[in-house]
Amino acid sequence: MKHIIIIGNGIAGITTARHVRQQDDSARITVISAESEHFYSRTALMYIYMGHMTYEHTKPYEDWFWKKNRIDLVRGYVGEVDTGAKRIRLIDDTWLDYDALVIATGSVSSTVNWPGLDATGVQGLYGLPDLESMEHHTRDIDRAVVVGGGLIGIEMAEMLHSRHIAVTMLVRDTHYWSSTIPAEEGELIGRHVRQHGVDLQLQTELNEILADDNGHVRAIVTTDEREIACQFVGLGVGVTPNVSFLKTSGIELGKGVLVNEYFETNIPDVYAIGDCNEFRAPIAGTDGSPRKAIEQIWYTGRMHGETVAQTLCGNRTAYQPGVFFNSAKFFDIEYQTYGTMNARLAEGEKTYYWEHPNGQQCLRINYAAKGEGVVGIHAFGLRLRHAVCERWIREHRPLPEVLSQFQQADFNPEFSENYTDQLAGKAPPRKSWLQRLF
Amino acid sequence: MLTNTQRIGLTLFLIGFALFVGSLSLSRYQLTDAVLTSTVKKEQLAAVESATSGMQGTVYGSAFGFVSDFKSAIAKLNDGYKARNEKDKIINDDYAFPVTKAASIGFFPDNSLLFFCLSLLLCVGGALLYIIPKKRQLPGIKNNGVFHNPATNRGWIGIVIGSFLIGFYVLLYFYPEYLTNWVLMFDPLSRLLNGGPASQWFVYGTLYTLAILVMGVRMLVKYRGNPYQQIRTVSVMFFQTCFAFLIPELLSLFNQPAQDLKNMWPLDYSFYFDYRLDQKIQAGTFGLFLLVWGTALWLIGVPVMTYFFGKRWYCSWVCGCGGLAETLGDPYRQLSDKRLVAWKFERVVVHGVLVFAVVMTVAVLYTYVSGQSALFGFLDSYSLRSGYGFAIGSIFAGVVGTGFYPVMGNRVWCRFGCPLAAYLGLVQRFKSRFRITTNGGQCISCGNCSTYCEMGIDVRWYAQRGQDIVRSSCVGCGVCSAVCPRGVLNLENDDETNRMPAINPILLGNDGIRVNV
Known part of the structure; x- marks a missing residue:
């Protein structure tokens, strides 16, 4: 009986386990996690803090599911991987033999070597221990600083704001999330965040963290030497693969575990998927340019898991993600992106941008200057239909055709304002009596 | 955090509510001939008057003493009839309610209109003062603190x-x-x-x-x-x-x-x-x-x-x-039970009530047309209808259905008990254009949809495998779509041929394999 050990019970590891079980009734499947007994949705951490849900609600499968599907869950921390003897050691010194090993250990929060980083009340947000710590350190405080203009930064700002804690957000660049989105969209989000009362400080960086006599953070100092008092500092400056436990294993590491398009490492029967791997040769995106070597996205983690499960079941399958997509939510503004959308327009591309007069919804379509074929679409405050956007991008549909048929991509709830007429420049409809009243 | 207006609103509401509930204890009660004459049937008047003569002249400070004395007087009277085998004289009419109402005396009955206006005005006005200031918050999903608040x-x-x-x-x-x-x-x-x-x-x-x-x-x-x-x-x-x-x-x-x-x-x-x-x-x-x-x-x-x-x-x-x-x-919508076992229970119970309702109605109509009370010789339509009225109409729909809102969620009756919902659900499941569409591969399994589904549907189960949701219990409130942070869910009426689960459980995004789970 083949024993597959999966280290990590996040979306990548659990998807692997489920898909192996669907195809192979006999394999023994063990999932090891130090973080939690059961699979929970990491993306929902913020909603636990905000009181929208409890931890129980974030578990996508009921607890009986694992036993029913004979997926053994082991709570433990892997101390050592012995690839020669094909076994792993947990830090309580139990050894487990494997026939195939899947490393799906995700990430850890990155930091920069700021002075004062070890003060209490300074942390990132990645997993359950971080959530507990944040819960503990933000109780009864009234001022916090969040560092970082990315997804985790704005999530932490929203979380703290939901507890009526005044938040200052430090963003290095001239607009929010400049690594990924153009200026108009960054400004739109900036306006929205400020409307919520967050003190968004652009072009501002952290220089130092100051602690009080008890070692607890009392303020931060910016690079332009301003001191901002606070009792909590949230760090949202990115994540890096969680692979330090593999340093002596003989498994080849870059920033993450190096893999080919089959998720195979340099060692036979050892695979790495999800946030923690790094492609030796990144896959090409739909516009032909390479995608990221390290994909730190929920959806790619899931697809890695789906794909490696095929290989583990004897059907060696290369990673072939389709049209790229991702989504996020910035306070109340939802974001969806499809295809290749660069922060700065690539050569040979043109862009179409529409913004609603309310300044809270926008749509951008990038297309090839030659032939006008669409390469990417993203939207803020609008819901788009995944299947339609994917088809347009895959088939390089010309921009005028896409615009004239945009109704097909509308996924907003019923009775929402019809904005697709406005894409051609028509004025927005007047508000209904109900909207004016409430 | 509450604004001052909200604090005032909450206070006014609580005062009004206390006044409204407290008003139940504000009357005194006195049984007089006039009270009985205005409430009791002529043929029973003399008997009731003599049976309750001991109460006359007494002013009761609370409804408890009055009702209890009155009920025991009537019971005693009926016992006498039973002992003497005068079954036709037994009083089956429920006089406790009209007599108590008519026997109320004192400041309250004389000024009940004042109490009515004051308590309702304070309740409604206070509630609105509490609710309307939230208009100033930005629009968006407002579920902050729901699971931190002892009310919810x-x-x-x-x-x-x-x-x-x-x-x-x-x-x-x-x-x-x-x-x-x-x-x-x-x-x-x-x-x-x-x-x-x-x-x-x-x-x-x-x-x-x-x-x-x-x-x-x-x-x-x-x-x-x-x-x-x-x-x-x-x-x-x-x-x-x-x-x-x-x-x-x-x-x-x-x-x-x-x-x-x-x-x-x-x-x-x-x-x-x-x-x-x-x-x-x-x-x-x-x-x-x-x-x-x-x-x-x-x-x-x-x-x-x-x-x-x-x-x-x-x-x-x-x-x-x-x-x-x-x-x-x-x-209270987030308090519904999402477990698979709850769904299994729901299907048996709600369809059971539908069968009960149909059988009861057929029996009642049979009795109406034929004059016979027993259907097939053993189904007694009178006990069926009183049983249904008590167990389903009063206990299930009222006491459990609404009384347990803050414990079991707001759709206990609709989900487990309503025979009409069961019937509508059968149509929705087997012949309808309605479904909740799942948007490609965008689900992040966060669980907001399932948590806020008042019918206890595990919406995420479907959404995370790219499957449209077709469930007989779904009442189409649209809150799953509203709370979804990724725009994954949408209520749609479309061609019914493309909605059934077997046809399209496809997660978009992965071209390497066809995920068809």
């Missing part, structure tokens, strides 16, 4: 509110004689609307409508970024106020059979009871219209409307029970 996480406030509601329903259905002061307060309004004095049901109907209107305003404020939620809230507010409340009252003002024109069998389980059929037949053409309308509604209206729109056209847009659940009950 089965904490002590929830338990207190639940106990109050359960107590209220028990008194309303089984001991209305303790609620007579409320009935006195509502007399003037009742006379204005239907020309007669109030009953406990008039009080209930008015409070029910007020709850839907005030909490409806809360919904309009809470979901002001979401037109679907707003429009459907206005719809339930309209149908409750006009169809469930005003039109039936006005019909009785004009001596017509009072009927809620949007209610229908089998939710309205007494629709085919003998007394209601007789009432309609006596009312001539209009009565006949009511009979045909009420029958067409479930026979033709349900299949046709549900085919095009799903059962939401009724359950979350029109229905009174649904209206209360979607307004007063909205703060």
Whole structure:
């Protein structure tokens, strides 16, 4: 009986386990996690803090599911991987033999070597221990600083704001999330965040963290030497693969575990998927340019898991993600992106941008200057239909055709304002009596 | 955090509420000949007068002593009849309620209108002062702190509110004689609307409508970024106020059979009871219209409307029970049980009630037509209908259905007990254009949809495998779509051929394999 050990019970590891079980009734499947007994949705951490849900609600499968599907869950921390003897050691010194090993250990929060980083009340947000710590350190405080203009930064700002804690957000660049989105969209989000009362400080960086006599953070100092008092500092400056436990294993590491398009490492029967791997040769995106070597996205983690499960079941399958997509939510503004959308327009591309007069919804379509074929679409405050956007991008549909048929991509709830007429420049409809009243 | 206006609103509401509840204890009670003459049937008057003569002259400080003395006097009288084998004289009429109401004396009955205006004004005004300032917040999903708040996480406030509601329903259905002061307060309004004095049901109907209107305003404020939620809230507010409340009252003002024109069998389980059929037949053409309308509604209206729109056209847009659940009950929607075992239980129970309702109605109609009380020689239609009325109509729909809002969620009745919901659900499951569409591969399994599904559907189970959601219990409230942080869910009516689970459980995104789970 083949024993597959999966280290990590996040979306990548659990998807692997489920898909192996669907195809192979006999394999023994063990999932090891130090973080939690059961699979929970990491993306929902913020909603636990905000009181929208409890931890129980974030578990996508009921607890009986694992036993029913004979997926053994082991709570433990892997101390050592012995690839020669094909076994792993947990830090309580139990050894487990494997026939195939899947490393799906995700990430850890990155930091920069700021002075004062070890003060209490300074942390990132990645997993359950971080959530507990944040819960503990933000109780009864009234001022916090969040560092970082990315997804985790704005999530932490929203979380703290939901507890009526005044938040200052430090963003290095001239607009929010400049690594990924153009200026108009960054400004739109900036306006929205400020409307919520967050003190968004652009072009501002952290220089130092100051602690009080008890070692607890009392303020931060910016690079332009301003001191901002606070009792909590949230760090949202990115994540890096969680692979330090593999340093002596003989498994080849870059920033993450190096893999080919089959998720195979340099060692036979050892695979790495999800946030923690790094492609030796990144896959090409739909516009032909390479995608990221390290994909730190929920959806790619899931697809890695789906794909490696095929290989583990004897059907060696290369990673072939389709049209790229991702989504996020910035306070109340939802974001969806499809295809290749660069922060700065690539050569040979043109862009179409529409913004609603309310300044809270926008749509951008990038297309090839030659032939006008669409390469990417993203939207803020609008819901788009995944299947339609994917088809347009895959088939390089010309921009005028896409615009004239945009109704097909509308996924907003019923009775929402019809904005697709406005894409051609028509004025927005007047508000209904109900909207004016409430 | 509360603003000052909200604090004032909350205080005024609590004062008004305390006044309203406290008013139940404000009367004194004195039995006089005049009281009995105005309430007791002529042929029983003399007997009741002599049986209760011991009470005459006594002024009771509370309803408890009065009701208990009165009930034991009547019981003693009946015991005497039984002992002497004078069965035809036994008093089966429930005089406790009208006698207690008529026997109220003192400051309260003389000034009940003042109490009525003051307590309701404070309650409604205070509630609105609490609700409306939230308009100043930005639109968006407002679920912050739901599971930190003892009112909405089965904490002590929830338990207190639940106990109050359960107590209220028990008194309303089984001991209305303790609620007579409320009935006195509502007399003037009742006379204005239907020309007669109030009953406990008039009080209930008015409070029910007020709850839907005030909490409806809360919904309009809470979901002001979401037109679907707003429009459907206005719809339930309209149908409750006009169809469930005003039109039936006005019909009785004009001596017509009072009927809620949007209610229908089998939710309205007494629709085919003998007394209601007789009432309609006596009312001539209009009565006949009511009979045909009420029958067409479930026979033709349900299949046709549900085919095009799903059962939401009724359950979350029109229905009174649904209206209360979607307004007063909205703060508790996250408390429904999402476990698979709850779904299994639900399917057995709700369809069981539907079968019970059908069998009961067939038996009642058989008795009506044939005059025989037993169907197939053993199904006694009278015990069937009284059993249904007690177990389903009172206990399940009222005491459990609403009383347990703060503990089991706001759709306990609709999910586990409503025979009409079961019927609508069968149509929705097997022949409808309605479904909740899952958007490609965008689900992040966060669980907001499942958490806020009032019907306890594990929406995420479907969404995370890219499958459209077709479930008989879904009432189409649209909150799963509203709370989804990634725009994954949408309520849609489309060609029915492409909605069934077997056809398209596809997660988009991975070209390497066809994920068909």
